[in-house]
Amino acid sequence: MIGDSGTGKSHMLIALGTEAAMKGYRVRYTLATKLVNELVEAADEKQLNKTIARYGRVDLLCIDELGYMELDRQGAELLFQVLTEREEKNSVAIASNESFGGWTKTFTDPRRCAAIVDRLTFNGTIIETGTDSYRLASTRARAEEHIAS
Template sequence: MTTDATALFDVGERIPGPRKDPAAAGVVETVIDEACRTLHLPTIRSRFEEIAATALKERASYKDFLADLLEAECLQREERKKARLVREANFPRPKRLEDFDFAANPNVTPEQINSLADPAWVTAGQPLCLIGDSGTGKSHLLIGLGTAIAEAGLRVRYTTTANLVNELAEAADEKKLGRTLARYGRVDLLCLDEFGYLDLDKAGAKLLFQVFTEREERRAIAVASNAPFSEWKQTFTDPRLCAAIVDRVTFNAHIIETGTDSFRLAQTTRNRRRRS
């Protein structure tokens, strides 16, 4: 065969009609299927016939057809990566920023929150503090922002403060504290919920302090607390340790005060009034 192979990929070259020999077509499909398995291209493997049919209908060039195949694979791979990063973040329930009711809590502005959906503050290692009473949307914002950051391609980990301290204490007992601290030190954003809900003894506070020290000015931490900074000394009973933790959480931090009026309670009250 003397035909120049490069001519097949000329921009002007169009995809020919379907092969008339069913056996030959079957062989080609088998080759494509096996190649896609070997190269780990699941989207091309599942969609090449559909995309080929569209290319044939639109009389696309070989290059256009190839571009469509690769684009479909890249887009689907990106979606799978987003889903994996969100799953690995270990959020307790799905919450998204677009579902937050800003009208119910005027203390929080969409502009402020949407700016934090950009991962620049995370890559800069800046802290985030969400301070407010229960029912004001702190956890929703913490999970929603964590989800947005994960979908931007960064590694996120969610946990409550009590669970983290318990995990660190167990790791210390099993001589695995260094490994656990390193694991929490590697994630780009650590989301700590229910910060300040429980009083910590000196040993627990020291363990938590090691996490903050491990991440200081390198990796971002976001905390949600129902207590203002002035009351954190009730959680961290050692005054020096408390001051050190507050210093690390607030240095170059984004601080959002969600207020004191529970819109969950207000919503429940309105629903009861409607029913009655």
């Protein structure tokens, strides 16, 4: 899912994961930065293979807020390993505020970025949520109601 902040990406990602879990699938939801931090810590503690395998076993891995922060080389490599472990075996759903062209800011190595986009989009569905923030629209509506009353 790709779209600006406030357009419902996280909401849809959580709903997708919840629905899958209710149907009996194993689901894991995480923020991209939290996942990368966990992988870096696992690498430091010599537990990386075990951690990657754990993420590889779930039926649906939901990664939220990809693209909000630039990943260093190690973080990008570790996330790439998780995605590669899941490739063509289990599903991944990602929410990002950046279009694929902007992912080079997150994954600073252009070849790795291209490989990640290639893996994620193969047999995938891309949902664009647009640019209109639901939160901003709600705030404006409340302000207009206040002025009218």
